[in-house]
Amino acid sequence: MSKVEILFEIVLLVIAIVASGLAITTGIKVFRLRNKRISWRAGTLAGYPLFASIFLLVSFILLGVMCQFSGTWNIISASIYVLISCAWFTASYFSSKHYITDYGIVKNINEPAQTVAWHQIYDFFEHRRDDNCCFVFIYHENKNQQLSDMVRLQLDIPERKLEDFKNLISHKLGRRLKCFNHKSFDLSELEDI
Secondary structure (H helix, E strand, O other): OOOOHHHHHHHHHHHOOOOOOHHHHHHHHHOOOOEEEEOOEEOOOEEOHHHHHHHHHHOOOOOHHHHHHHOOHHHHHHHHHHHHHHHHHHHHHHOOOOEEEEOOEOOOOOHHHHHEEHHHHEEEEEEOOOOOOEEEEEEOOOOOOOOOHEEEEEEEEEEEHHHHHHHHHHHHOOOOOOOOOOOOOOOHHOOOO
């Protein structure tokens, strides 16, 4: 084995360790999330993350080919690719899930800017689509609550979670906002927000 191949294996191993750390950190964040009421998968491949799923499948195929036709070092390299793909899939799966808690909406567990507390929400409306329902929340990003700081959060709610989601919205926002009396809007009207 040449020095370049050894260096390549070391770089692959470092990437695997970093990816595993990201997966573990994401899992810990999900575990530490308190008072989860509703959650659902939101990836583009039947609820799973598209690219991470494809890479996971390709890495398992690569491992199978290497076990069949190759030597020990190639099997080790393919195993490292499987480790990287499993870590990437785990981190992507948990970060693409939407979590609704007693404290607010967590659209991406790894992105604090995509977490909205109930008290930040100024208004919302429901928009029906073919296979699901879309809720658009208008909220204040900063504490000074100026109109220029309004931000839009769009959530696609699966049909099986819709009734529970509406009940939770009524419970959390019903005191401040009139729930479910809005007409359906065209989302293109809000593209500037």
